[in-house]
Amino acid sequence: MSRLRQALATLVALAVAALAFVAWAPVPAVDDREAAAPLAPDAAQAARGAQLALAGNCAGCHTERGGAPYAGGRGIETPFGTVVAGNLTPDPATGLGRWTAGEFRRALQHGVSRDGRLLVPAFPYTSFTQVTRDDADALWAHLRSLPPVQQAKRPHALRWPYGSDLALRVWRALYFRPGTTPADPAQSAEWNRGAYLVRGLGHCEACHARRDALGGIRGAAALQGGRLPQGWYAPSLTDATEAGVADWPIDEVVRLLRTGLSEHGTAQGPMAEVVVRSTQHLAEADLRAVAVYLRSLPVTTSRPGRSGARDPQVMARGQALYADLCRGCHGDEGQGAPGVYPALAGSRMVTMADTTNLLRVITQGGFAPATAANPRPYGMPPFDLGHADLAALMTWLRATWGHDASPVSEVQVLTAR
Known part of the structure; x- marks a missing residue:
């Protein structure tokens, strides 16, 4: 036993030493040839950068x-505290006015600020490392063309030690591998463009990924769904019972990204904001490329827990609540009204294993995004229901119209709230 303990202690010591060596590796330097002067953008490059900024939802x-x-200043909640987004306008005192193109590219692709500080990974440089040099320079040209706004950045409010230099270095050593991914020669140019937008500039995994206790993403966890600090669940993009689109027509995927509506569902919560600020503005070719890539993802299927007998009193209460609050819009059979009220029958939001989004829509209201193609969407008001009523309504919805998803308890409602 003592030899085993000694061996384990030696392995731990070696792992710590290796991690420390990697963690204290020097950060990449800016090319000296670029350090003296900023890139001189032209109008065409800035215009292309504006489209790339929309694809990356930078303003969001x-x-x-x-x-x-x-101009920054938005507080972004994370499990480790609040991160405050920086000022991207070319103000020389509080923004990027004194930065060079090389310094901006290093921040984007390596997560290192102008002065050498490591950026917190709430800034998704783990995805932006995929952005090409040409696209990084076009983004820079767009940001340089903006009117400068003087707005000093408030400091982050992160719990110790998450914002420390050592913690950030260790995190990078564990989770960050810089560099672009070469195009897959076995796939079409359209597929490769979609992969670049989803995995890189669009940084979809920033929301749609399972993260571990340190906020990192490993391998297969990317795009497989994750809880958001805002209290929503970003569903898996590979799971056929959540947000997978492998069996959708390409035009329906494009329609959802363009308008926020489709025959299969409606963008809600944080995704509705993404549609408003980002995807509705993308070129048709880019939307189709994203759709092609998303439809090609390996399909996984998680089956919601099922139960045979349900409490008859709970079911009766849920049915009465539906008749009183919901039936007028969603119909007797949960069929909704096309383009107006989403169908609840067959809705994956209703039946998926994680009931967070269903609860959020009932208690906070359901609002499709207002887009150029759907400027005045209908919305659903919030309902102030008690825990028992919410559990009953959700349980009834998840067991009706052919649904066979697990019931929702009052404890689950209390915890989710």
Whole structure:
């Protein structure tokens, strides 16, 4: 036993030493040839950068509610505290006015600020490392063309030690491998473009991934669904019972990204904001490329827990609540009204194993995004129901119209709230 303990202790010591060596590796330097002067953008490059910024939804994080676009100041909740987005306008004192193109590219692709500080991974450089040099420079040209806004950045409010240099170095050693992924010669140019947008510039895994206790993503966890600090669940993009689209027509995937609506569902919560700020503005070719890539993802299927007998009193209460609050819009058979009220019969949001989003829509309201193609969407008001009523309504919805998903308990409702 003592030899085993000694061997384990030696292995742990070696692992710590190796991790420390990697963690204290020097950060990449900016090419000296680029350090003296910023890139001189032209109008065409800036215009292309504006489209790339929409694809990356840069304004989504770097714009405070009611604030100037890209001027930062928005607090972003994480499990480790609040991160405050920086000012991306070319203001020399509080923004990127003194940065060079090389420094911006290093921040984007390596997560290192102008002064050498490591950026927190809430800034998704783990995805942006895929962005090509040409696209990084076009983004830079767009940001340089913006009107400068003076708005000093508030400090992050992260719990110790998550914002420390050592913690960030260890995190990078565990989870970050810089560099672009070469195009897959076995796939079409359209597929490769979609992969680049989803895995890189669009950073879809920032929301749609399972993260471990340190907020990292490993291998197969990417795009397989994850809880968001805002209290929503970003469903798996590979799971046929959640948000997988392998069996959808390409046009329906494009329609959802363009308008927020499809025959199969409606964008809600944080995804509705992504549609408004980002995907509705993308070129048709890019939307189709994203659709092609998403439809090609390996299909997984998680089966919601099932139960035979359900409490008759709970079911009766749920049915009465539906008749009183929901039937007028969603119909006797949960069929909804095409383009107006989403169908509940067959809805994956209703039946998926994680009931977070169903609860959020009932208690906070359901609102499709207002897009150019659907400027005045219908919405659902929030309902202030007690825990028992919520559990009853959700349980009834998940067991009706052919659904056979597990019931929802009052304890689950309380925890989710």
